[in-house]
Amino acid sequence: MYKRENDFATVLDTDSDRDAPTTKAGSGPNGARKIGSTIVLSVGSQVASVPPPVRRPRTERRYRSVVTGFDLFVLVIAHVVVTVGYHSFDQIDSWRTPVLIGASMTAAIVSLGIQKAWDERILGTGTEEYRRVVRGYVFAVAALAVAGYGWGTSAGQSWTFGSLLIALVLTLLGRTLLRRHLSKARTEGRYLHSVLVAGDVEEVHELVSRADCLRRAGWRVDGICLAVDRGADSLPVAIDDIPVLGTDEIVLAVAEQHNFEAVALLPSGRWPHARTRRLSWDLEKIGAELLIAPVLMDVVGPRLHISPLEGLPLLQMSAPSYSGPAWIVKNVFDRVLAVLILMVIAPALLAVAVAIKVGSRGPILFRQQRVGRGGTPFTMYKFRSMVVGADEHKDDIADHDIGAGVLFKVREDPRVTRVGRFIRRYSLDELPQLFNVVKGDMSLVGPRPPLECEVARYGEDGAARRLFVKPGVTGLWQVSGRSNLSWDESVRADLRYVENWTFMLDLSILRRTIRAVLSGDGAH
Incomplete structure (x- = not known):
């Protein structure tokens, strides 16, 4: 521990520290001595404590x-x-x-x-x-x-x-x-590091809502310090079941008292450069790390670069690129793999087609106008999973809509046939979209292909940026929960893909798609 007293730093030793041997180092008027695990540097009449290197957990x-x-x-x-x-x-x-x-x-x-x-x-x-x-x-x-x-x-x-x-x-x-x-x-809650979050209410809620992602990264938010004025009358008891332990003015004291392993600072005008630097030094003394979240939370990977400017680290964000050799490889890979998959699953396609024809009256394929890259419309193919004329009965079940935003979603949709329920559960109805991939209208991995009426209702949430790339047969929206996602979550998943696309990300999503399809979770 330490405290400031007339611009001097005084080291407060424990009893064991006082009994520890003292050694000197250095030459001239400056010297160094070690008290326990704390190194004390003497410069003239001033004394400053230097914390030991922080060991990883x-x-x-x-x-x-x-x-x-x-x-x-x-x-x-x-x-x-x-x-x-x-x-x-x-x-x-x-x-x-x-x-x-x-x-x-x-x-x-x-x-x-x-x-x-x-x-x-x-x-x-x-x-x-x-x-x-x-x-x-x-x-x-x-x-x-x-x-x-x-x-x-x-x-x-x-x-x-x-x-x-x-x-x-x-x-x-x-x-x-x-x-x-x-x-x-x-x-399961093991191997997690305890994190104290400091920031505005909106930013804190945004971070806490990603609790599953934080856990996968090894972090667990156990406390919150809100960025409010000193004279705030009251603070909420908790935000999304995470206790509010105070204001951002007492972050250091809260982190030390509750033994937090890290403090996460969210975007706020209350943390200028000098204050943030002092906090980082103080956290070193108690063995905690400092995490600083950028304003753009969903932009990661190769688009972000640290550009040092006279000791000031600037986070440089380059514009997303959807051209060049990597993009050519993606398009060639999509079409070649789509052809190979169609050749392998041809018997399964035939079996599904026969089941649909025998199970209900109507065509085998369902054709629908969707919006592709750059707003270009195209005809998307799917196996028919609903009764003929399902769109005409849409108003009859409007009260059962559970979708958010511009999506229309109904659990246990009565328009779905018995065969359609099975092929939807395992995403077999999506397989004809491989022909769209071969034609070049779609990609194997990409954002969800939107309807024209959905595009017309896009707001200021950035959903229109999904049209920067080809829509995909699968994507982050599918491996993250499919129809279980709300509209905001679906948009966020697609934007995360658009903003951070890499060929390795495509391969990762394809691998995760197999598990998502076999589990059948979120398909309705």
Whole structure:
């Protein structure tokens, strides 16, 4: 602990600290002595306390040890497999073999270390973690290849292009399994860091509403300090069941009293640069971290860059790009994969078509005008899941609409046929949209394809930005709950995709779609 007294900082020692040995360091008039775990610097007549380095929580250090151990284990296994399975015994007996294996393993370990692939802050996060691992192995392979070319030898190629690639695949697979275990544990309330949130009511509510996302990231909001004037008459007892512990003027005291592991500052005009800097220093002294949320909460990933300006870190946001090589790869990938999927599921398409024809009167396919990229209308195909003329009975069930915003949603819709109920549950009615992907009207992954009447009712919530890209057969809206989402949640999911699109994000959504479809949750 510390307190200010006439512009001097006085260290308040515990009894154990007073009995601790004291050492001196430095030269001239300045010196340093250690009292317990606190270092005290003397500069002239002034005394200032310097907190010890803040250690990461024990759970993070333990998880890092597990990940590091597994990475090294699969690296050894990969080299053993290539050495025993590829080389003959006379090659293995050569003195060069252990040298080459050692060089290969050392290059991988050093490269992963340089890329900070074992940083506790990114372990279990997903995309960034995988990116650092891939980058580490790619640089290791490149360095070994250049070294081999420079020495004019091809020795070691099997370990460079064999062992390291095998190790990369096993590392990514292992980290995925470990991350899944960590995510499950966090969902159950374990391995979470306690966070105190400080900000305006609206911003706090926005953050707290994402409790599930926070838990998956390892954070749990346990307290709130509201940004209100000193003379505020009263404070709410809680916001979304999270207790309000005071105002933002006593953030430090609340964080210290309740042992919060981090303080999250939300956008507010009450936190200028100088005050925020002082808070960061004070939090260091109690072993807590400072989290600062940007104004644009849904913009992350490659669009954000730190641009230092004379020591002032500016968060630079570049405009989203929907062109270039990555976008070409996405379009080619969509069409090729859509064709392959149609070839594989052709028997299932035929079976669904027969069931629809036998189950009710009417056409097999349902055609509907939807709005595509840039506001261009197109005809979307689906398997018919409702009775013929369902739109004519829409007004009859208007009172049962549970949708928010511009969506029309009805649970247990009486217009849905018996076959339609089954194919909707497992999203089989969406399969004909693969033909839209082949035609180029849609993408495999993208925002929900809107109706023309929905587009006409778009407001100022940014929903129109969804038209920047092609609509998708699946997307964040589907893997996040499908029809269980409110209008605001659906728009937020689609905007998150539009603002932060990457090819890796597409692959992640496709993987999560399989689980969402099999569970059938949110389909009605």
